[in-house]
Amino acid sequence: MARSRKRLGEILVGWGAITAEQADKAAAMAKGAGKRMGEVLVEQNFTKEDQVAKALANQFGMEYVDLSVNGVASKIDLKLVPDDLIKKHLILPLGKSGNRLQLLIHDPMDLELFDLLRFRLNVELDQKLTSKSQIRKYLDAAAAGTARKFGQGESLITSSIDKSVDKSVDKSLDKSIDVADDDAPIVKLCNRIIAEAVRSRASDIHIEPMGDRVRLRYRIDGVCIERDNLPKRMQNALLSRFKLMAGMNIAEKRVPQDGRIKMPVDDASIDFRVSACPAYHGESVVLRILRPDSVRIGLVNLGFEPDNLAIFNRIIRRPNGIFLVTGPTGSGKTTTLYSALDVLNRPDKKIITAEDPVEYNFEGINQCQVRENIGLGFKEILRSMLRQAPNIILVGEIRDKEVAEIAIQAALTGHLVFSTLHTNDAPSAITRLIDMGVKPFLVASSIQAIMAQRLIRVNCRECKRLMREEELDHKYLALTGITVDEALGKAMKGSGCANCVNTGYRGRQAIFEMMQMNTQIREMAFNLAPIADIRRAAMANGMRSLVGDGKIKILKGVTTPDEIARTTQVDMETITTK
Numbered sequence: 001m002a003r004s005r006k007r008l009g010e011i012l013v014g015w016g017a018i019t020a021e022q023a024d025k026a027a028a029m030a031k032g033a034g035k036r037m038g039e040v041l042v043e044q045n046f047t048k049e050d051q052v053a054k055a056l057a058n059q060f061g062m063e064y065v066d067l068s069v070n071g072v073a074s075k076i077d078l079k080l081v082p083d084d085l086i087k088k089h090l091i092l093p094l095g096k097s098g099n100r101l102q103l104l105i106h107d108p109m110d111l112e113l114f115d116l117l118r119f120r121l122n123v124e125l126d127q128k129l130t131s132k133s134q135i136r137k138y139l140d141a142a143a144a145g146t147a148r149k150f151g152q153g154e155s156l157i158t159s160s161i162d163k164s165v166d167k168s169v170d171k172s173l174d175k176s177i178d179v180a181d182d183d184a185p186i187v188k189l190c191n192r193i194i195a196e197a198v199r200s201r202a203s204d205i206h207i208e209p210m211g212d213r214v215r216l217r218y219r220i221d222g223v224c225i226e227r228d229n230l231p232k233r234m235q236n237a238l239l240s241r242f243k244l245m246a247g248m249n250i251a252e253k254r255v256p257q258d259g260r261i262k263m264p265v266d267d268a269s270i271d272f273r274v275s276a277c278p279a280y281h282g283e284s285v286v287l288r289i290l291r292p293d294s295v296r297i298g299l300v301n302l303g304f305e306p307d308n309l310a311i312f313n314r315i316i317r318r319p320n321g322i323f324l325v326t327g328p329t330g331s332g333k334t335t336t337l338y339s340a341l342d343v344l345n346r347p348d349k350k351i352i353t354a355e356d357p358v359e360y361n362f363e364g365i366n367q368c369q370v371r372e373n374i375g376l377g378f379k380e381i382l383r384s385m386l387r388q389a390p391n392i393i394l395v396g397e398i399r400d401k402e403v404a405e406i407a408i409q410a411a412l413t414g415h416l417v418f419s420t421l422h423t424n425d426a427p428s429a430i431t432r433l434i435d436m437g438v439k440p441f442l443v444a445s446s447i448q449a450i451m452a453q454r455l456i457r458v459n460c461r462e463c464k465r466l467m468r469e470e471e472l473d474h475k476y477l478a479l480t481g482i483t484v485d486e487a488l489g490k491a492m493k494g495s496g497c498a499n500c501v502n503t504g505y506r507g508r509q510a511i512f513e514m515m516q517m518n519t520q521i522r523e524m525a526f527n528l529a530p531i532a533d534i535r536r537a538a539m540a541n542g543m544r545s546l547v548g549d550g551k552i553k554i555l556k557g558v559t560t561p562d563e564i565a566r567t568t569q570v571d572m573e574t575i576t577t578k
Helices: 008-015 020-033 037-043 049-059 083-089 111-121 132-144 159-164 185-199 232-245 306-316 333-344 378-386 401-412 428-436 440-446 474-480 519-526 531-540 546-555 561-568 572-577
Strands: 092-097 100-105 124-129 204-209 213-220 223-231 257-265 268-277 284-290 321-326 351-355 366-369 392-395 416-421 447-459 464-466 492-494 505-516
Touching: 008 020, 008 037, 008 049, 020 037, 037 049, 049 124, 049 132, 083 111, 092 132, 100 111, 111 124, 185 204, 185 232, 185 257, 185 284, 204 232, 213 232, 223 232, 232 257, 232 268, 232 284, 306 333, 306 447, 306 505, 321 333, 321 401, 321 428, 333 351, 333 392, 333 416, 333 447, 351 378, 366 378, 378 392, 378 401, 392 401, 401 416, 401 428, 401 440, 416 428, 428 440, 428 447, 428 531, 440 447, 440 519, 447 492, 447 546, 447 561, 474 546, 474 561, 505 546, 505 561, 519 531, 546 561
Parallel strands: 100 124, 321 416, 321 447, 351 366, 351 392, 392 416
Antiparallel strands: 092 100, 204 213, 204 284, 213 223, 257 268, 268 284, 447 505, 464 492
């Protein structure tokens, strides 16, 4: 009789990597979410991904391979398996002997993949196990040509591209920019920039002409990293190629232009929103990389603490009223609202949005694009959508009194309205609407809740470690209201590795300030109370400030004190209001 295989949770509990309670909780969550238990254990920070991979190897009687050990990665030969299979299934060939292929995998249960490989490659497989993040890290480094920090790696300009650019030619009219042939030098360079940025998890590509060069930067986790300095003589050809790809007029350089690019990168179709703006040394071009999966990450992964998540879930399921999300540009407001709509998007609900622009397409949601040039603004779309009998309305941004009043009227007549506003914190949104000219009684009666948010960088899972006492900056600890004794043994930071491009951070989460309206706050809004008084009442009603939410994440080892201080821009006066 075959010996029954030990469960993953039992192995990890036996090793002391997790507790029995964590194993039971992860098993229940995995069952409810339809995920593997190992995924949930890593997502909940119960243990590290490498530990789960070692336990899986033990469970299936396989050898575990650590790619970070010197000399192991050098044995990998990517030519042994077709590129499409490597990227799609995240596998690495370790070598071949006769008819047997040594293969590094991360999922020992993917039997269909093993059958496919045997059929396509006509080989027998010797499988070894490693973690998915180690495979991805190796492939990212191989794709970029270097695992070193940007700015210290190889230049994007190869000798063949450099020689092809002739100083005497007007590059805006260079025929090489308008070709379908991917081998054309400028085409090759532009495609290489785009592919590298996508693989590096960048959100934006910045091409900025300077006096003597063209600076190329990627924005990764909200921070711009300089990638390369391209020769000035390539400026016209480079900018014209990007403008041509985006459907812009390459002869027009005096006025701003907008366009879009859609192209495949590693078997995924990626959208780019392109903006060209005239500047002193030439047009500055920015490509915003739009990834559909970035707004479908799920509410839990946004960074909500359990209490705020419970409030958020309760508010978005109310039948009417306004829910406002506030924060500066790039603070993740759209992602939060899209995540809410994704939860609410069911056949029994009609959802209509007014957006400028429509960045992500959602099946089952009616999305309307604002077009001011033909007189189709937010207010025109809002008036029209109310005649469509929606249950839920999303207004991309409340910009003026008229849009605010229509949104409020919609909320008072039985619709649930989501929208965004540019304010620094949640209580300021009330006075901002009143300053726009909206009557105080309308503001007080229609708003259900206001949530302010910021995006913070998250410590890299591969290299994060506990901070030593000498590394704890007392100034930043004071700004976030944490004592040295509290921080020791809890606060963590990344030391920098290939996985995080030597920054110590990989990925982002949000910190939130959730202000629920109650009778007292409604009366204060109606009586035009000062922001400070409204804030005190909200804190007494259970609101936690952005700094307070950040403090929890510091003590959980999610981020660092200096990241919270940088993001919230706190000063000494805010300590008393956390």
